[in-house]
Amino acid sequence: MSTLPVNWLTEGLLDFEYKKYLLLAYLKAARNEFNKQRLYPVFSDLIMHYRNLQQVKAHKQLVYESFPKRISRADFEKLELVYEKIVNDDETMQQIEEIIQYATPLFTETLEEGKELYSFVERHLEISPVGITPMYHNEGYLFLDAFPGKETHVYVYNITVFENTYEKYRGINTKHLQTVRRGLAQTHEQLKVQLLRERQELPNPAAFVAIAKVPMPLEQALLPIAKRSLVKYVTGLAA
Known part of the structure; x- marks a missing residue:
C-alpha cells in the first residue's frame, strides 16, 4: 500500500x-x-x-x-x-x-x-485456557484457530514486562511452531499433551486457545489482536 x-x-x-x-x-x-x-x-x-x-x-x-x-x-x-x-x-x-x-x-x-x-x-475472538493452567502464565503455547477451517496455528509465546518512570508495559513475542489439522482425534487438549512430550524445554507450560468466529486475515489482523488479547487475558489472571 x-x-x-x-x-x-x-x-x-x-x-x-x-x-x-x-x-x-x-x-x-x-x-x-x-x-x-x-x-x-x-x-x-x-x-x-x-x-x-x-x-x-x-x-x-x-x-x-x-x-x-x-x-x-x-x-x-x-x-x-x-x-x-x-x-x-x-x-x-x-x-x-x-x-x-x-x-x-x-x-x-x-x-x-x-x-x-x-x-x-x-469481539469475535474467543480466548480460553487449554487444560490445567499453571501459576506461571508468562510463557507457554498459543493455539490460534482461524475461521473457517479446522487448522490450528501453534505458537510458543513469551510475555515480557518492562516499565518506565510513568507506567508498566507488557510485550509479547511469538514464534510459529507448526500448523496442524484438528479433528475428533486431535483436540486442543491432545495437542497440548503432544507438545509436552515433544518439547522438554517447557515442562509445565500454560496453553491458551484463541478461536476466530468470523473470517479475518491471519497476519494482518487475527494474530496481532490475538497476541494483545492474550496479554490482556494473562494480566487478568495475575491480578
Whole structure:
C-alpha cells in the first residue's frame, strides 16, 4: 500500500498542496486496507503519525519513542537536527502548523475506523485456557484457530514486562511452531499433551486457545489482536 515516510512533515517540498496530496493518498490506502480487514501494520503507523502530530503541535518537537522500531536512534537524531532548524524559521513553522491543522482531524477520522475494526475483530475472538493452567502464565503455547477451517496455528509465546518512570508495559513475542489439522482425534487438549512430550524445554507450560468466529486475515489482523488479547487475558489472571 501507499506509505507515508516517518519524516513526511519535513521531508521534500514544504508545500501545503504537496503535503495534502501525500496525506490523502496515504489515508485512502489505509482505508482500503481496513476494508479488506487488514489492520496491521497500517494501524500502528497511523497511531505513530498521529502521536507525532500531537507532539509537534503541543511542544514543537519529535519524540523518539513514538517512532517505529525500523528507525534507528542515529536516524532520529539526524531528523531532529533538521527539525530544529525548521522550528527556528517562523515562516516555515507557520506552514508546518497549517499542515498539522489540516491533517489532525483526517488522522482522527481514519484512526476511528481502525479502532472500530479492531473492536470488531476482538469481539469475535474467543480466548480460553487449554487444560490445567499453571501459576506461571508468562510463557507457554498459543493455539490460534482461524475461521473457517479446522487448522490450528501453534505458537510458543513469551510475555515480557518492562516499565518506565510513568507506567508498566507488557510485550509479547511469538514464534510459529507448526500448523496442524484438528479433528475428533486431535483436540486442543491432545495437542497440548503432544507438545509436552515433544518439547522438554517447557515442562509445565500454560496453553491458551484463541478461536476466530468470523473470517479475518491471519497476519494482518487475527494474530496481532490475538497476541494483545492474550496479554490482556494473562494480566487478568495475575491480578
